[in-house]
Amino acid sequence: MTRTENGSNVVLDGNAAAGLLQEIFVSDITSAQIQCAACGSVAAVGSLRLYAVQMGAVLRCRHCEGIVMRAVHTPHDRWLEMTGTRSLRF
Numbered sequence: 001m002t003r004t005e006n007g008s009n010v011v012l013d014g015n016a017a018a019g020l021l022q023e024i025f026v027s028d029i030t031s032a033q034i035q036c037a038a039c040g041s042v043a044a045v046g047s048l049r050l051y052a053v054q055m056g057a058v059l060r061c062r063h064c065e066g067i068v069m070r071a072v073h074t075p076h077d078r079w080l081e082m083t084g085t086r087s088l089r090f
């Protein structure tokens with residue numbers, strides 16, 4: 001949300017965040033610091049425990065074994081579920 005000169009808020013759609021999101025998603029994700037939503041611990045994505053599954057990957061926290069990230073590859077799409085992640089810092 002952006003404020004105008006008179007202090008009112010301007011609401012834009014997600015396209016306005018394209019530049020910022022592109023910077024985030026093009027970065028090397030393995031060096032990003034991820035915070036587990038379950039226990040609050042912070043670690044590099046590359047240090048998470050990987051449980052490979054047929055269609056993708058399940059990444060678990062090294063401290064509490066909570067699922068922080070699930071990635072699935074289908075014939076038409078890529079899915080990323082991050083319910084177990086509190087934050088991701090690049």
Ligand SMILES: [Zn+2]
Pocket residue numbers: 036037038039040041061062063064065066
């Ligand atoms: Zn955890």
